[in-house]
Amino acid sequence: MNRSRLPAEKGLDVLLQRNAVWRGGSRPVAAAGTVATGFPLLDEELAGGGWPRGALTELIAAQAGIGALRLLMPALARLARERRWICWVAPPHVPYAPALAAAGIDLSRILLVHPKAHQDGLWAVEQSLRSGTCGAVLCWPTLEDGVVLRRLQLAAEAGNALGFLFRSPRFARRPSPSALRLQLAAAPDGRLSVSILKRRGGWATGPLYLDPPFPEDGALALYPPAAAGAGSLHPR
Amino acid sequence: MAHWLCIRLPRLALEVFTRASDGQRPLALVDGGRKLSVLACNAAARRCGVRVGMSAAAARALSPELLLCRRNIAAEEAALCALADWAGQFSSRISLHAGTVLLENEGSLKLFGGRAALLRRVRRGVAGLGYRDRCAAAPTPLSAVALSRCRTSRIVEACSQLPGVLGPLPLSLFEWDPLLLERLQGMGLRSLDEVLRLPRDGLARRFGVSLLRYLDRLLGRVPHPLPPYRPPLRFVRRLSLPGGVSRTTALMFVLRRLVHELCGWLQGQGAGVASLQVRLWSSAASPAELRVGLRRESRDAGTFLVLLQERLQRLSLPRAVSEIELRAQDPVPLDARPPDLFEPQGKPELVELPDRLRARLGAAAVRGIAVVADHRPERAWRHCPPGERGVAAIPASRRPLWLLPQPERLRVCNGRPWLQGELQLEADVERIESGWWDGGDIARDYFMAVNPAGSRYWVYRELRGERGWYLHGVFD
Numbered sequence: 001m002n003r004s005r006l007p008a009e010k011g012l013d014v015l016l017q018r019n020a021v022w023r024g025g026s027r028p029v030a031a032a033g034t035v036a037t038g039f040p041l042l043d044e045e046l047a048g049g050g051w052p053r054g055a056l057t058e059l060i061a062a063q064a065g066i067g068a069l070r071l072l073m074p075a076l077a078r079l080a081r082e083r084r085w086i087c088w089v090a091p092p093h094v095p096y097a098p099a100l101a102a103a104g105i106d107l108s109r110i111l112l113v114h115p116k117a118h119q120d121g122l123w124a125v126e127q128s129l130r131s132g133t134c135g136a137v138l139c140w141p142t143l144e145d146g147v148v149l150r151r152l153q154l155a156a157e158a159g160n161a162l163g164f165l166f167r168s169p170r171f172a173r174r175p176s177p178s179a180l181r182l183q184l185a186a187a188p189d190g191r192l193s194v195s196i197l198k199r200r201g202g203w204a205t206g207p208l209y210l211d212p213p214f215p216e217d218g219a220l221a222l223y224p225p226a227a228a229g230a231g232s233l234h235p236r
Numbered sequence: 237m238a239h240w241l242c243i244r245l246p247r248l249a250l251e252v253f254t255r256a257s258d259g260q261r262p263l264a265l266v267d268g269g270r271k272l273s274v275l276a277c278n279a280a281a282r283r284c285g286v287r288v289g290m291s292a293a294a295a296r297a298l299s300p301e302l303l304l305c306r307r308n309i310a311a312e313e314a315a316l317c318a319l320a321d322w323a324g325q326f327s328s329r330i331s332l333h334a335g336t337v338l339l340e341n342e343g344s345l346k347l348f349g350g351r352a353a354l355l356r357r358v359r360r361g362v363a364g365l366g367y368r369d370r371c372a373a374a375p376t377p378l379s380a381v382a383l384s385r386c387r388t389s390r391i392v393e394a395c396s397q398l399p400g401v402l403g404p405l406p407l408s409l410f411e412w413d414p415l416l417l418e419r420l421q422g423m424g425l426r427s428l429d430e431v432l433r434l435p436r437d438g439l440a441r442r443f444g445v446s447l448l449r450y451l452d453r454l455l456g457r458v459p460h461p462l463p464p465y466r467p468p469l470r471f472v473r474r475l476s477l478p479g480g481v482s483r484t485t486a487l488m489f490v491l492r493r494l495v496h497e498l499c500g501w502l503q504g505q506g507a508g509v510a511s512l513q514v515r516l517w518s519s520a521a522s523p524a525e526l527r528v529g530l531r532r533e534s535r536d537a538g539t540f541l542v543l544l545q546e547r548l549q550r551l552s553l554p555r556a557v558s559e560i561e562l563r564a565q566d567p568v569p570l571d572a573r574p575p576d577l578f579e580p581q582g583k584p585e586l587v588e589l590p591d592r593l594r595a596r597l598g599a600a601a602v603r604g605i606a607v608v609a610d611h612r613p614e615r616a617w618r619h620c621p622p623g624e625r626g627v628a629a630i631p632a633s634r635r636p637l638w639l640l641p642q643p644e645r646l647r648v649c650n651g652r653p654w655l656q657g658e659l660q661l662e663a664d665v666e667r668i669e670s671g672w673w674d675g676g677d678i679a680r681d682y683f684m685a686v687n688p689a690g691s692r693y694w695v696y697r698e699l700r701g702e703r704g705w706y707l708h709g710v711f712d
Contacts, residue, residue: 065691069637069712085589092638093710097605097617099635107606108625113593114601124593131589186690214711216634 035162038074039210046180047200051075055179056153056163060172060197064092067192068184070103070212072164076136077104079162084135087111087128090121092140103215109135122148129155129163136162146177153177172197241327241355241373242380243319243337243362250276252311253303255366256475256560258489263303263478266292275307303479311476321467322365322497324504326358331377331462334411336384338377338462351391359389361500366493374398377462378411378454385409395456402454403429410454416443471501471509471564480518480556484548487516487557491544492537494562499537507567508533512540514547517559526551529599530591531623533568543595550596590622611670612678613639613708633666634684636694636709643706646695653695653705657688661695669699684711 034050043049059068076086115121128134156163181197193207250265262281266272272292284299320330320337329340348354362369372383374392383390392401440448453460473494510533515523528543593602603619606626610616646653653659661683671677679699686692694709
């Protein structure tokens with residue numbers, strides 16, 4: 001601890017504004033840029049009030065069908081409105097166009113990539129993240145490789161893209177360069193429980209309970225166009 | 237008033253071979269006679285001590301890996317035509333004359349910012365194609381051709397300056413019949429001035445009217461009609477690679493030159509292409525073939541090169557490539573854009589993402605999706621080219637974000653469907669009966685179902701036949 005006196009509180013303010021000091025217990029500080037998740041409860045917990053741009057986000061779930069994809073729909077709809085590609089690399093099933101359209105996503109911005117080899121998949125993810133024209137990249141990596149994740153993280157930074165990695169809980173305990181790691185599970189009442197394992201400027205936290213809407217007619221109203229805080233920083 | 241720019245390639249005979257290599261390997265051009273002697277050689281050969289006029293055997297002895305290439309007149313002619321195609325980007329009036337390419341440049345001055353800027357641009361482009369050039373610009377075709385034999389790139393603005401500029405030049409710079417030149421020199425004439433000072437009628441009597449006609453055309457006293465060069469409607473270029481190439485970087489080096497030729501031609505045609513085809517010949521029977529496709533027609537060299545590089549890197553070359561061919565099919569008119577071929581090359585970021593992915597993964601691996609107005613869930617969507625805007629038909633009821641490519645039959649226990657436990661069906665049921673008109677008719681009751689672990693699925697029960705239960709989607 002440095003005992004020499006800073007020029008009173010002014011110096012302290014400067015430090016805090018510069019984001020150079022992390023304060024436990026305070027609200028997470030703004031990151032480089034974010035896209036609002038569309039779930040105020042979750043935005044509240046995330047640095048900058050949304051999914052981090054130019055970074056990897058891991059969504060860790062033991063099973064499909066609990067709402068991991070629905071959780072992303074508001075953000076993807078926003079990114080598509082920015083005329084950026086939403087790139088799905090080797091999805092496990094067919095992303096269903098009618099449901100995506102009902103979730104308010106401009107289908108003409110969707111890019112489905114089905115590489116034959118695993119290596120090509122990683123290449124496609126990296127290229128898409130790096131391209132600068134891709135808003136989000138969704139992928140389902142099956143191998144654990146820190147070097148690869150590191151590369152993808154750098155690519156996401158270079159292209160200012162959101163990289164969403166859907167992963168199995170096997171990887172939950174391994175270290176990862178991702179900026180945000182969420183553990184998802186089905187709550188008994190049918191809602192989605194979201195625990196933050198890692199985030200920028202904050203501790204891991206216990207579960208939040210969210211209820212992402214099902215895309216259907218009328219759901220569009222849930223994702224109003226840009227106006228309400230699209231990609232905005234968290235109000236201070 | 238017309239004005240002509242002349243491009244001469246003084247080392248073309250050698251360069252038809254050297255431009256297809258990166259210059260590492262010594263290479264010498266030999267004549268076609270019985271006793272082969274070196275006509276020209278590249279820098280690598282000169283470093284080994286090879287000199288012009290040496291016998292081929294002596295040159296070989298100096299450098300065992302020396303490549304000897306016999307002069308190939310047909311390849312030289314083809315290269316000149318290719319240069320004319322490329323030059324179409326600078327002018328709509330091109331002619332081939334006396335082994336040079338002539339461009340009428342009066343019409344393109346404004347676009348290129350003056351004669352000197354145009355000349356610089358042309359020379360930079362020619363160097364990019366792998367040639368060393370001599371260029372000149374003058375008001376008559378013949379004067380431009382004569383000036384292009386000088387060392388410096390001269391620009392003469394007006395006809396009135398021509399006698400002053402051309403006068404002091406030695407007679408050997410002009411295109412005379414060799415016999416005529418000998419006779420003129422035999423009379424003690426050395427420079428053009430001395431010929432011009434002779435009386436016209438005397439010249440006509442001694443040497444015929446063709447000499448006078450030449451002088452008149454040279455100095456712009458009479459017009460000089462030249463047959464225009466007509467570029468071909470398709471682009472096919474084949475280069476043989478002396479000594480063979482087995483590294484992709486060396487292939488890219490050659491391809492870069494071909495792509496620049498292509499882009500010049502496209503610019504001249506005001507067109508773009510959406511696909512390129514490269515064929516590589518080796519000792520194998522059939523050539524290896526690669527295709528590169530774009531979402532939109534383009535004529536940007538940078539874009540083409542990034543995509544070709546991506547494809548080439550994926551190609552394993554089992555044998556050395558001896559010949560390479562670039563083809564471009566179906567040029568489509570593009571809107572007029574200023575030529576930007578030799579400005580800083582296209583950055584990789586400018587290549588659209590789908591094109592880049594397709595170059596490596598193939599067109600079938602990169603697609604978009606669209607909604608189709610059909611009640612049958614499996615037909616309510618389709619693949620489409622990326623970026624295509626389909627109809628905005630939004631279903632009236634709840635649909636899952638994941639659809640299974642094929643419905644999967646579910647296990648049934650005690651009359652209830654199972655998927656990692658018994659499935660609880662939600663009360664809402666959606667009946668879909670449709671498609672009797674095209675033979676793909678279905679009759680199903682769809683439910684949202686939850687298993688004990690909390691996963692939600694989209695399942696249906698057939699209303700006919702075995703009345704089986706199927707999994708068709710996942711509400712993720």
